[in-house]
Amino acid sequence: DAGVTQSPTHLIKTRGQQVTLRCSPKSGHDTVSWYQQALGQGPQFIFQYYEEEERQRGNFPDRFSGHQFPNYSSELNVNALLLGDSALYLCASSSPWTGRNTEAFFGQGTRLTVV
Amino acid sequence: AQTVTQSQPEMSVQEAETVTLSCTYDTSESDYYLFWYKQPPSRQMILVIRQEAYKQQNATENRFSVNFQKAAKSFSLKISDSQLGDAAMYFCAYRTPYTSGTYKYIFGTGTRLKVLA
Numbered sequence: 429d430a431g432v433t434q435s436p437t438h439l440i441k442t443r444g445q446q447v448t449l450r451c452s453p454k455s456g457h458d459t460v461s462w463y464q465q466a467l468g469q470g471p472q473f474i475f476q477y478y479e480e481e482e483r484q485r486g487n488f489p490d491r492f493s494g495h496q497f498p499n500y501s502s503e504l505n506v507n508a509l510l511l512g513d514s515a516l517y518l519c520a521s522s523s524p525w526t527g528r529n530t531e532a533f534f535g536q537g538t539r540l541t542v543v
Numbered sequence: 544a545q546t547v548t549q550s551q552p553e554m555s556v557q558e559a560e561t562v563t564l565s566c567t568y569d570t571s572e573s574d575y576y577l578f579w580y581k582q583p584p585s586r587q588m589i590l591v592i593r594q595e596a597y598k599q600q601n602a603t604e605n606r607f608s609v610n611f612q613k614a615a616k617s618f619s620l621k622i623s624d625s626q627l628g629d630a631a632m633y634f635c636a637y638r639t640p641y642t643s644g645t646y647k648y649i650f651g652t653g654t655r656l657k658v659l660a
Binding site for chain 2: 461463468469470471472473476478483484486516518520531532533534535536537539
């Protein structure tokens with residue numbers, strides 16, 4: 429059973445550019461959340477997608493946007509990259525069908541470096 | 544707003560000994576989940592243990608156990624018989640109540656655990 433897979437694993441971009449990160453959820457999961465983990469910090473919630481809609485959003489600017497596809501995979505897009513966007517981006521998937529016992533499974537992340 | 548605080552940036556433990564990692568949180572909710580995640584250098588977050596706030600009994604998973612004090616909003620992790628493979632960053636996480644079909648995790652800043660041979 430493949431877990432949560434993210435691509436690419438590493439990425440280097442220049443300030444002002446745009447980037448797209450991808451996530452495939454664990455089999456059976458239909459909810460995808462994205463987190464930003466700056467160096468030496470804990471992950472910060474960016475947003476969550478379910479049924480192809482953004483369900484909740486953290487304190488991130490509009491430069492951060494996302495999308496969920498009918499097969500439940502998801503993309504995170506960041507426009508006008510800043511040096512401060514350099515971080516590990518984690519994708520987490522879960523299923524609401526298990527109700528209270530829903531827990532998230534995390535991917536290995538995409539390390540984004542903005543130069 | 545909910546917050547999670549880990550006041551120990553780094554801890555060391557001798558192999559086979561016991562270590563306790565501290566975590567406090569703040570919330571006005573009564574129904575929530577608490578987690579400890581392990582993040583090794585491979586970067587993948589691995590679930591260590593989970594505690595439901597409505598359960599008074601402390602969760603246990605093999606060598607890992609928690610001391611959950613709901614009134615004090617404290618959630619510490621005890622690792623017994625520490626092994627070299629336990630070395631990693633440990634994050635305490637609070638999961639918001641599952642309402643309107645959504646929730647989120649709030650993480651602490653982490654504790655780096657070193658295991659000495």
